[in-house]
Amino acid sequence: MQVDVAIIGAGPTGLMLAHELRLAGVSVAVLERSTERSSQSKALNLQPRTAEVLDMRGLLDSLLERSFGNIADGHFAALPEPLRYGGWRTRHDHQVGIAQTDTERALEAAVAEVVRRGRELTGLDQGPDEVTVQLADGEEVTARWLVAADGGRSTVRKLLGTPFDGRDARTCAVVADITLASGAETLPSEFRSMRAFTGTVETWTPLYPIGGGKYRIMLIGERQQRAAKDDPVTEEEIREGLAAVHGDQVTLGELLIGSRFTDANRQVRNYREGRVFYAGDAAHIHLPAGGQGLNLGVQDAVNLGWKLAAVLRGEAPETLLDSYHAERHPVGARVLQNTRAQGILIGLARDPDGTALRETFTTLMEFPEVNRYLAGMVSGLDIRYPSDCGHELAGQRLIDYDLADGGRTFERMRSGEWVALTAQEAPKLEAEAVLVRPDGYVHWAGERAGLEAALATRFGSVPVTT
Ligand SMILES: Cc1cc2nc3c(=O)[nH]c(=O)nc-3n(C[C@H](O)[C@H](O)[C@H](O)COP(=O)(O)OP(=O)(O)OC[C@H]3O[C@@H](n4cnc5c(N)ncnc54)[C@H](O)[C@@H]3O)c2cc1C
Incomplete structure (x- = not known):
């Protein structure tokens, strides 16, 4: 072939x-x-x-x-x-x-x-x-x-x-998808916020619904730390993890699939x-x-x-x-x-003094700027590629603006080709014109008259070194 x-x-x-x-x-x-x-x-x-x-x-x-379903937020x-x-x-x-x-x-x-x-x-x-x-x-x-x-x-x-x-890895944890024999009524019925995931830090064992009667569980206890990555996950291990947090309130139905992951x-x-x-x-x-x-x-x-x-x-x-x-x-x-x-x-999370640091960090995350910074980083929304063009928009992702013709900018990106856009077409654009790469990042922004030149030289002006 x-x-x-x-x-x-x-x-x-x-x-x-x-x-x-x-x-x-x-x-x-x-x-x-x-x-x-x-x-x-x-x-x-x-x-x-x-x-x-x-x-x-x-x-x-x-x-x-x-x-x-949508999950309204993220976590750090x-x-x-x-x-x-x-x-x-x-x-x-x-x-x-x-x-x-x-x-x-x-x-x-x-x-x-x-x-x-x-x-x-x-x-x-x-x-x-x-x-x-x-x-x-x-x-x-x-x-x-x-x-x-x-x-x-x-x-x-x-x-x-x-x-x-x-x-290499320094820690190992379990992830498994399970059904429950009992206790579902004591848990959130939908996974709509990462608040369902974060829980009480001292006994952190996330357990949340993922649709179709299934639940995702994670275990990060001492037993998991000692295990090797390829050790099979057993029903007994899941039962032990559930009991540590939920006593006999929430019990395992079926272990559908389980594996271990590390922090390598x-x-x-x-x-x-x-x-x-x-x-x-x-x-x-x-x-x-x-x-x-x-x-x-x-x-x-x-x-x-x-x-x-x-x-x-x-x-x-x-x-x-x-x-x-x-x-x-x-x-x-x-x-x-x-x-x-x-x-x-x-x-x-399990260290008495460590919880003080987590609480301090949590307080910092209540500041809108800190929260925005971390959200941008984890979501990939803040990515800005190096650019030779001095305009503020250059290197940043194109915003999905409403267009004057009733469409949206992202609909212009369907073909996977470069897209030129003017403020006439996208009234909220913060430049007279932009040239957008096929991956949705602004390559060039400036006055309308510069667009033709930007288009003609576009490949030569993508920086290739960091
Ligand atoms: C427990 C856990 C939870 C995670 N949660 C999240 C999450 O919530 N959000 C998130 O964004 N990411 C998450 N990830 C990470 C995510 O799963 C991976 O980053 C993702 O799978 C990477 O995709 P990939 O296509 O690069 O590699 P893979 O998904 O690993 O795909 C590689 C493919 O290559 C094939 N392959 C391997 N060797 C060969 C070969 N020699 N010849 C031919 N084919 C081969 C494999 O069979 C496989 O299909 C999680 C990972 C784990 C372990």
Whole structure:
């Protein structure tokens, strides 16, 4: 098989990237080793920025059909003061509650014709013009570019020996989806606020409804800390965790699926190795605190997609591809940093003096500016890419303005192409004109007369170094 881009892994990152490349008319294959989608309990949310990106592409509705409802706010380190998104001028000022399997199902439906399941990458060779992939079944796939979206234990990363800087896990916890035999009436019936998730810190054992009579539970007690990541999660362990907090009031019905996760914190040193790029968990792993990993991966994909397409279509020089590392590595590093901070604050929940620090932090989060800062960081709404254009809007995400013709700016982004917009069309635009990149970030803003020049030089003026 020969394609322009081979994507390894059909998780949310690989599927979103496939969507972006298909939209641009690039030939692509998503090679996924599993024959079926995993039902493992992982992400349960879309952060506001991810909802915006999916809205820009017209994909959001298919995910909302599978959502178990909106979650009005977010959390930082499971502190009781919720994060509020209202200060970020977004129509999606909440999280979308949706199980990761459902997010993947919706994304896969959009690119089904290019997803090849049961195809495991076992080897690869990079030449000057192409990458050759060896699959476990003996087939070879040749591609101009390869994207490793093969998750935290990335085979590509190991085969290439790419440095994965950071530290190993220091703590381990359990996540499981269960049904209850009794006690449901003592719990919130809907998961509408992170307040349902934060609870009493001394006995922090989140248990919240995720639709269809199912509950998500997390255990972070001493027993979990001692366990190895691959130790199976047992019904007895869940029962013990429930009893520690709820006594005999809430009891286990069925353990549907359970696994362990850790706070290992690592990031690939270079997001690009020749003709290979890393995206999603293949590029960064961290404690899943605040609900950021899936969202980060989807946005890696949306950043890389249009750049690969522009180079493959002969519109942009290959150097444009270096801006992927320049833009996304710092974003990933920031998530690694904030999840480390959250890990410490969560760990302090059971320490008598640590609770004093948590209370102090909670008080700080009541200040609107602090709350807005943390909400912007965890949601991805505050991302601002480096820009050579001096205008205040440059590098920031385009706001979904109402247009004079009755539409909205995000509807203009459906095609995945660059969009030029004037204040005549969008009366609330804070510039005479803007040029917006396919991923929804303002490339240039200024006077109407400068638009043609900005369009003509657009690829040459994306900074490629941090
Ligand atoms: C307990 C837990 C809770 C989480 N909660 C949240 C949350 O609330 N919000 C959030 O945003 N994120 C959350 N995350 C993180 C989120 O699940 C990950 O960040 C996300 O799955 C990353 O997507 P990905 O596509 O990059 O990688 P993955 O989802 O890991 O997908 C990688 C794919 O590559 C395939 N693959 C691997 N090796 C090969 C190979 N050699 N050949 C072919 N295919 C291969 C795998 O089978 C897999 O399908 C959570 C994670 C955990 C563990």
